[in-house]
Amino acid sequence: MEVEAGKSVCRSAEVDDDGRIKRTGNVFTTTTHIITVVVGAGVLALAWAMAQLGWLPGIITMIIFACISIYTYNLIADCYRYPDPINGKRNYTYMQAVHAYLGGTMHLFCGLIQYGKLAGITVGYTITSSTSLVAIKKAICFHKRGHRAYCKFSNNPYMIGFGVLQIFLSQIPNFHNLTYISTVAAITSFGYAFIGSGLSLAVVVSGKGEPTRIFGNKVGPGLSEADKIWRVFSALGNIALACSYATVVYDIMDTLKSYPPECKQMKKANVFGITAMTLLFLLCGGLGYAAFGDHTPGNILTGFGFYEPFWLVALGNVFIVTHMVGAYQVLAQPLFRIIEMGANLAWPRSDFINKEYPTKIGSLTFSFNLFRLIWRTIYVAVATTIAMAMPFFNEFLALLGAIGFWPLIVFFPIQMHIQQKQIKRLSLKWCVLQILSFVCFLVSVVAAVGSIRGISKNIKKYKLFRYKQ
Template sequence: MAGRKDEESQQEDNGVDVSASPAIFQFPNAEKLDVDDDGKHRRTGTAWTASAHIITTIIGSGVLSLAWATAQLGWLGAIATILIFSSTMLFTSNLLADCYRSPHPVTGKRNYTYMEAVQANLGRVSCITCGILQYTNLGGFAVGYTITAPISMIAFQKSNCFHKKGHDASCKFSNNPYMIGFGICEIILSQIPSLHELTWSSTIAAIMSFAYSSIGIALSIARIIAGKGGKTTLTGVEIGVGFTAADKTWKVLTALGDIAFAYLISQVLIDIQDTLKSSPPENKVMKKANAISMLTTTIFYLMCGCFGYAAFGNDAPGNMLTGFGFYEPFWLVDLANIFIVIHLVGAFQILAQPVYKKIESLSISKWPNSAFVKAEYPIKIGSKTLISLNPLRLTGRTTFVILVTVLAMAMPFFNDVIALLGAVGFWPLSIYFPIQMYIAQNRIKRWSFKWLMLQLFNLLFLLVSIAAGAASIQGISHGLHTSKPFQFKV
């Protein structure tokens, strides 16, 4: 407490009023200038807007592979795994919410990014490690979404082809034109400056995610009612002719990676929290948003996984709406795939915003007086500004999208890429750093019971991530031997 009072006294000596706001680091005359305690434009986000951002990001391409993952794990394994991952993510996301401000979760200085939170609590070395993992993972997510969206575009074309020519027709199309089209769309949207201005996009994308998930669930239920459900078991796909114990092990581990990917959200939570207004305290509002989004997500995941598995059994496709378990009604399948594409267009931007912010903040700190970095050129229609273009934003973000698109064209393996992203990113970003920051922030003594339980929790998920990563690498290796980069057709 003495240190806290000294800090407040020092702020008052510097002319900063600490009584006008719950934050120690209060910007002078913040109320009069309509800015927050850090001098930035006043934030207006709420629990509902934060929930929209989270749901947009988390209910993505991963939900489409849950029927396949359930088939590998069986009823017992899949339901238990989804519930464990859900409760784990809620726990660690709430730990992360308290790290937005440091050293105190309500009265401390804001950390605008995940890296800043790690540096404030764990130091520079951990910050650099976190940055490498976070931005590599975000780039990987962008690649994963660039793979997934064109698959849904092709599914639209294939659905119409099957409807006209029959279900046995050879309807295969190249991914490449669709990936290029998706990339061009993302280049245009990338010129929206920040996450604060993407609330409308997140709202639309969240509605789309509910829509296509609901269609998948409804089609699965209709198939079950019609008596066309597949064979299911408590333990999933059974070992037998053509499917060895080793194959079963690899598939189970890949399924764990797929489910981990479906819950991988931590790397953008701090950025989302930075959109919230400061009263009530951001950590309390964020925890409410975490609860809303995690409950919603878990319900949809269980429904998609369980109804999809009941509909297709052990033969569940890797992607429920594009693997063509469903052919009719073709117009509804088409509509679902259109919703997927619209959702992924918005989700890509939310995941890419932290990358854009980092590139641009580093450039501004290095070349603060450069016109290329700071100049804005508004494009107007009459007296209304349509969009403001910045040379750095235009070139940097365009280059990022082009690189992502090229990588996606080179390695279009849906389930294995998803599993690898989940395995690589889930443990360090969703488990390790939130727990270590919680330990540091609350000064939990080493070797105390609480410290040991948290580290045991850490170790358990590390082992899961290593196993899932090994399985996904094996799957990608197999995929590289059976298809050629840039010449993949589905």
């Protein structure tokens, strides 16, 4: 009996309260996951957003959305366990939390938005990576042949190469094994952000910066009042959507060790991650706008706002690709997991779905699963094909993001918080929360309208699989 008791104590030391392998994540690892997801290549497009809004509205907008994000993500952290934030039952996914607090109908609504957005983002990351790889080749081409040379190349070979790499990385069993990839991705995200900022700063310091304005690009011969409004809509959407990691927030949180309480650790990580994100946004957006003024490109590294030093421009794009490799997996793993959990529940006795095959190649030991191998390979192949067929999918991605911003980052967290704390209807706090939700809903609508306009403009001039950058 003493031996059995000893085994029981040993076993309890190796697992958490839910019987799963003991989690070892901390505030630092969680912050790196957040930065990996949030500080994407879109940070280099914020200079364009700043140019549309101008100094005063641009800075205020970034700070406001950062504050909203910290508040609502802290509400999400409190809902990780149900009904008590510290001792309640774990919710392993965002959908589970919504189901626990708000019921089945909201659960389905959340799932459609969340996993549809994740699928769209993986396609967008494939496009972003190929764009940066082509930009590396263009930087070398412009350096050798001059800035006016014809340097256009097909994105398709680079998308295929990126897809092949993701097929191998997608065999990583679960989110808990992504810490090293996520850390490298977070480091490289700072790398290309600082390169873009540094090159912009060099232009400003040299006295070659363009004129800027408090309220952004001025309406005139080259910019109609209607176009100005559309651009402001898109800029608001870009800034708001840049704050999003709600699609993987519980997957990130589920890596945290049990003590201190997960909600307290996650709140610290939210503050650190979003603060770092906002500082980078202000740095890149402000310096890029100061360098290029009204002529700020959509992306200051891939849009060739800079040509020299060509090796530094190329290095910045290498960092973007490295970051996209890790960020793809951070966002794809939750999608993989929900499908595999569903298959496991539907066919619990199937060896094809559930059996693991331990394998050793030299000193490397790993296991593979037939269902995981086949389904994840098919998924990556389909995502890559869609990216090749529609390389302006970034507009579709912006639409998915616009649709997802309000429900995932604002609506669901607020409604779960109201239910958890039993806030009385029409009380002061209830009214304030609903006003916040409505304002963010309007931002989502504005961003969606701007995205749809961009899609309609691009689709008229596009030829299938023949896009060159």
